Amino acid sequence: MRKGLIGLAALVLCGMLATEAADAARLGGARSSGVQRSVPKTPPAATPAKPAQQQAAPNQAAPNQAAPGAQPQAQPSGLARWMPMLGGLALGGLLGYLFAGNGLGGILLLVLLAVGAVLLFRMFARRGAQSPQPIQYAGMNQGSTVAPPPAEAPGAVMSSAARFPGGFDAASFLRGAKVNFVKLQLANDQGKLDDIREFTTDEMFEALERDVVGRRGAGQQTDIESLDAQVVDFATEGAQHWVSVRFSGRVREAAEADPVDFAEVWNLVKPADGSSGWLLAGIQQMH
Amino acid sequence: MKDQTDFGYEQVPEGDKARRVGAVFDRVAERYDLMNDLMSLGLHRLWKAFAISIARPRPGDRILDVASGSADLARSLGRRVMPGGQVWLADINRRMLERGRDRVIDDGLLAPAVQCDAERLPFAPGYFDCVTVAFGLRNMTHKDLALAEMTRVLKPGGRLVVLEFSKVWKPLERAYDFYSFRVLPWLGKRVAGDAAAYRYLAESIRLHPDQPTLAGMLESAGLSRVEVFNLAAGVVAVHRGYRI
Secondary structure (H helix, E strand, C coil): CHHHHHHHHHHHHHHHHHHHHHHCCCHHHHCCEECCCCCCCCCCCCCCCCCCCCCCCCCCCCHHHCCCCCCCCCCCCHHHHHHHHHHHHHHHHHHHHHHCCCCCHHHHHHHHHHHHHHHHHHHHHHHHHHCCCCCCCHHHCCCCCCCCCHHHHHHHHHHHHCCCCCCCCHHHHHHHHHHHHHHHHHHHHHCCHHHHHHCECHHHHHHHHHHHHHCCCCCCCCEEEEEEEEEEEEEEECCEEEEEEEEEEEEECCCCCCCEEEEEEEEEEEECCCCCCCEEEEEEECC | CCCEEEECCEEEEHHHHHHHHHHHHHHHHHHHHHHHHHHHCCHHHHHHHHHHHHHCCCCCCEEEEECCCCCHHHHHHHHHCCCCCEEEEEECCHHHHHHHHHHHHHCCCCCCEEECCCCCCCCCCCCEEEEEEECCHHHCCCHHHHHHHHHHCEEEEEEEEEEEECCCCHHHHHHHHHHHHHHHHHHHHHHHCCHHHHHHHHHHHHHCCCHHHHHHHHHHCCCEEEEEEEEHHHCEEEEEEECC
């Protein structure tokens, strides 16, 4: 009996410790630190196109906060998500039926296949028509966070891109930003300070170093389940370029923890003379 | 003729096949995932999940996903080899590889992506715990060379998992033929705007070695304990072999 109680107490304690660890697991400990800049608090309505994404994207902001007149985002309904699976099951059933050796099965199979294919085609065509939206830089274009109709897309991207300095390729910049986001989480998990230093300003590094040293080398694991990135602001001040990138998605910050939604803006700085790459200068929590 | 090879039912010079397969994938890259769902009625997801369970990824494993395409397998494998493991994407087609690379990072995973020919893999012998190839072997010009290369980069004890269309159960052949040669090209035309690409798909499936032949090819490539798992009455099959 007593052993059981001790075991229970130990479990509860472990649970508490795990929760505590979860509070401060990802880089920057899910707090705001370093340089803070003024960026829109709500995410831009237009997210970069992700046509192939099957799982429903985590709802990063309450839908009713979206700008008035914003097009409803293409959220596949529960049924839509299960359609392919249901189709598969239907086919499975049919095959089973055919195994029973019914001569009519071949024709029936073809008819049902055709019906299933048309249904699926319609479903995907509807979703496909909504998904290809261009990246919208909401910070550049206050008040017009509504996704433009696809026909206007190339022009809209051009006019936003024109504000970036020459050679700034937003798509590859964001890809690189995501890779570095994941790399920095890994470096933070493993306490690799040299890796962190490579991507951060001196001030930011000091703050992050304190976190790592505070854990006294204890390892941790941050699993990112989904990751999205958008440029929300771009500015040139004096001899420095600033970019604010809004990262959002879902992250599991401890092995036993449930994944949670996160949204934070990373303020990145780069000398205009190109003497170094983009460095992380600050993190701002958006939740 | 010795230096001819199949491109669907067409015979083309060996040197041309890679280029022509590449052109097919360039044309369908945008709608590739959608078409997979349509053509298989979503079943390809189950097939891939099954192939992954057969590959038995473990934390710390280093896995090469050949013909990775839009990285369906790699994304799922990537989570299972954490912590400490690594999945590499390899594809000969740049556009498909770029798609896969972007989808992997959207999942918060880091996976190196290498554009390369499966018949000449740029890796040291014995580098990987597991090599997977899903719906890719069929498109390779010299399947025997590709299998030998995949075997070469495996560690002793490592496994190769091949997921590929195969020979369907005999009583279903006619229905399957109708579906492949009538419905698929029609779907391909309506959805991906390209009937020829999907006619190639149907033809290349017919010319792909059946289950016992492919099992024999795995053994010739130097793999042991080769097993075959039929799915959907042989529409697809998973082959697994170990490098001993």
